[in-house]
Amino acid sequence: MDLRHFRYFVAVAEALSFARAARNLNMSQPPLSKRIADLETELGVRLFDRTSKKVNLTTAGEAFLPKARDAVRAFDAALRTARLLSPSHSRRLRIALPAETSRNVLSDIVSRLQQERVQVHLVEASTADQQDLLTAGEIDIGVIRLPVEKQGLWASASLGQPLGVVMAAEHPLATVAKLRLCDLDPYTLVIFQRRFAPGLYDEVLDLCRAGGYVPHRILHATRMTKALLRTESAVAIVAERLAKRSGEAGSKEFIWKPLEGSPLHWWSSVICRANECVGLTRVAVDVILASLQQHEGWVPMPRSVRAQSEDIRPIEQRVDSVNAH
The missing domain is CATH 1.10.10.10 (Winged helix-like DNA-binding domain superfamily/Winged helix DNA-binding domain)
Structure with missing residues (x-):
């Protein structure tokens, strides 16, 4: 045993x-x-x-x-x-990031931390996997999609990014000037699998329903999203930067549209284990926050009272102003 x-x-x-x-x-x-x-x-x-x-x-x-x-x-x-307490650990950090993290953010984080003489080991992991890795002590820092429920974690203040809708260029809604959630109601939704970020998945669907969009059919995909948008007359809810990066919004085949009133957002926080966000770990947290804002357009946004209560506990409601060095 x-x-x-x-x-x-x-x-x-x-x-x-x-x-x-x-x-x-x-x-x-x-x-x-x-x-x-x-x-x-x-x-x-x-x-x-x-x-x-x-x-x-x-x-x-x-x-x-x-x-x-x-x-x-x-x-x-x-x-x-x-x-x-290991001398080697004091200059080494294991950082987990979502799969959709941009190349600019990855290289910027490594470059800035190398200037601090920190050895960086990057890991690709979903929000759910990052929580497990942190609990097991297999990573030092993560970047997660909120909301999540997990004890024993410290989280930075949240960064937000509005979500819009991607559809095929020939979609019936492609010519609608101002798109509302209720306009999507007849159409299939393509979304990531719930196991990757359960809290975010549930929140997006709850807000869709509150806005009048109750998908009659939901398809789960990441790499097959383009094909499903063409064959199913479906829609996908994503940030504009991801649609442009994948070629969906910038091609003649697909179009990205913002939602009127910006009812949907992605929320992210940088996390580490409670009581361990000190020293180099805190320096790295600030570097990551700065890089996400500079290269991916994330901005500090106050979440609603309801959403804040569903984030990580315990949580610091403020972080110091970001200083990369």
Whole structure:
């Protein structure tokens, strides 16, 4: 028995699905099932009741879960403490960024931090993955799409970016001068998969419904978005910069239109673990904030009271003015 057995048990207990837990752990299901079986054999108790349709914790499993969580957290905390004291760690930062981050932001972050003699390791990860990586101590800083719910994280003030609509040039709405959300109602929506940023996904759909757009059909895509916009008479809700970068708004085949009143936004924050946003980590946070504003058009915006309550807790409502050096 080792700590991996505890980590695997917690993953299955939280997902209540061996298949889902295996995906979250980036492993296949058979070795995960064997690890859990080995743990049960070692402990002499069944931790899960399994059927072909569902997985439930036994009484022993429910009693074991909080202790297993504590053990995993204590181990991860011990590793982080030791790494923070390492001389090499003091000049090395692991930074996670969303897949749509521009090349200019990537090169700018690396260049500015190299001037501070910081070794930068960049990781591509979704909001959901970044939360897990931070919790596990596998990254130091992330850039996430709000809102998210996660304890133990510190977040910068939010940056916002208005969203508009991309459609094929021959779409019936392509000639509409002022586009409203309710105008989209008859049309299929193409959007990213919810698992990448659950909070943002739900917020976008909630605001669409509030504005009179209740998609009768939703398709999930990233690389296939262009094809679906052509074949489905669909629409996609994206920031203008992403539409232009992918060639959708700048070509004769597709058109990007703003929404009247700017009812939809993307919200982002730079995050790190609570109580660890000091020293070089804080310098890097400020560098990232400055780079996002300079190269991608993100701007500081106050979120609504409702949205702020759904962001990260605990959260600092202000950050110092950005200073890259």
